[in-house]
Amino acid sequence: MLDPRHALDPRETVIFREERILVLPMEEYRAELTAHLDAVAGRWRPHPLRLARELLARPLPVIPVTFPGTWGVPAPFEDFAGQIVYPWAEAMPASMYATWWAHGSPADLPYDAFWKADRDAELVYFHGFDNVYHWSVMDLVLLLAHGDRYIRPYASVCNEFYELEHAKFSTSRNHVVRAGDLVADVPRDIARYYLALTAPERERTNFDPAELAAHPLAGEWNELAAVVDTLLAGRDFQEPLPVTDEGRRADARLAARLRACFAPETFSLARAARLIAERTAELRDTAAGFAAPGDFLLAVRTLLAWSAPILVDVGRRAAEGGVDLSLSGARDTVVEKIAPFRLPRLPESTGTHG
Structure with missing residues (x-):
């Protein structure tokens, strides 16, 4: 950190201290990551596959699973009380929970029941290019760390960036078209059809309201x-x-x-x-x-x-x-x-x- 300063009062002296946190040593899973990527490469689109291989061409980082803080999910580990879970480490257990919830929240099954390898399910990811790192490396390591307990992604369907007026959608800059506003002006089926037609599957594409309105x-x-x-x-x-x-x-x-x-x-x-x-x-x-x-x-x-x-x-x-x-x-x-x-x-x- 360069020139760190107190967030609430810049005049306060910043004190450094060491903390013991839970981490995910991704480099230890390099061989398994590489083998999996080789096995599924034919079911990936070229650009995200190239990025995944580039990520594996360099040393993989150690990822924090917990760290000191108060805003977030409290760490459920006895040795790390008072810490929170790193938000990006939540994605995989959150996906498992969401699958359990989508099946009606069966009280007789654990939250991860539908992701266990013995259920013979097929896992396919749908995500954007900006999440290639997480779904192809970090979150996969979270699965690999449990041995053969969980299924692994059979395929990954990754889209490029979708643009509005030839610039990235950005909520912070209010450069967006919100779904509720879109279907208030355009029938839902037509909106879904146009979004499918112009999906940025292998390269960036552009949302054009005039083209949508004129589609035959x-x-x-x-x-x-x-x-x-x-x-x-x-x-x-x-x-x-x-x-x-x-x-x-x-x-x-x-x-x-x-x-x-x-x-x-x-x-x-x-x-x-x-x-x-x-x-x-x-x-x-x-x-x-x-x-x-x-x-x-x-x-x-x-x-x-x-x-x-x-x-x-x-x-x-x-x-x-x-x-x-x-x-x-x-x-x-x-x-x-x-x-x-x-x-x-x-x-x-x-x-x-x-």
């Missing part, structure tokens, strides 16, 4: 919904429509392309968003070219099912209307017939998205 997806989606309405006009919705072999093959090809967008190895919301828009326009324009109405309806249902993770409100309304959106059923069983359904529309203007 809602109009094209609703035109497709009108085509579905025309196709089903006068039909008995209790009478399923047959699906041909040709329709099933075409549908399987589309499902495979969309499924790859959500697999850990090839995860890409931006690619999924582009495919959704392309397929929406294609189905709108080629409905008459399908061999059978059931083939067309099957293609629309697959588009709807794979759009649901992004277009959450459309997906919810479809499910509430009885549409089968199960992805496992679509790939594990042969669809002989499909029940007629209406494609929920996307709101095209503010105030209609509820």
Whole structure:
């Protein structure tokens, strides 16, 4: 420390003293860190992988786990009473607790139950580039320090920085677009779609409000919904429509392309968003070219099912209307017939998205 001074009264004399704290000696886990990174490298994006390797190319620091202080979580270790837990060391136990809480806070299970290796779970990280150090090194060491007790990350999906007016989002400079303000002006599904489409997956991208407002997806989606309405006009919705072999093959090809967008190895919301828009326009324009109405309806249902993770409100309304959106059923069983359904529309203007 250079020229340290008292924070409350600069005139006070600063006194140095030694303290015994709990630390994490990360260098001791270098071999295990390197082996793990080599094993998962194919499931990392290039830029964060390069940073992780650069971090391992130099000596790894000793990280404090506890230190003297009063603001924070009190250290739960008898020998370090009066200290607090280093905030960045909280991330891993906090993640374990959050997983336990998300499963309904089962009183008969410990907080770390869902992270234990014997549960045969698959762990995938989703984070930003500024947290590569923590998730790929420090927090991984926290897992490694427990031997084989816990699962280790199978894949890491890391985004670059997202910019606003070609500058980093910054809450301190109030250079932000807050989620609540965004969905007050733009239907939630459209906002989520645009954010997916422009996600900074491999390089920085820019949030453009004018581009968001002018995006044609809602109009094209609703035109497709009108085509579905025309196709089903006068039909008995209790009478399923047959699906041909040709329709099933075409549908399987589309499902495979969309499924790859959500697999850990090839995860890409931006690619999924582009495919959704392309397929929406294609189905709108080629409905008459399908061999059978059931083939067309099957293609629309697959588009709807794979759009649901992004277009959450459309997906919810479809499910509430009885549409089968199960992805496992679509790939594990042969669809002989499909029940007629209406494609929920996307709101095209503010105030209609509820």
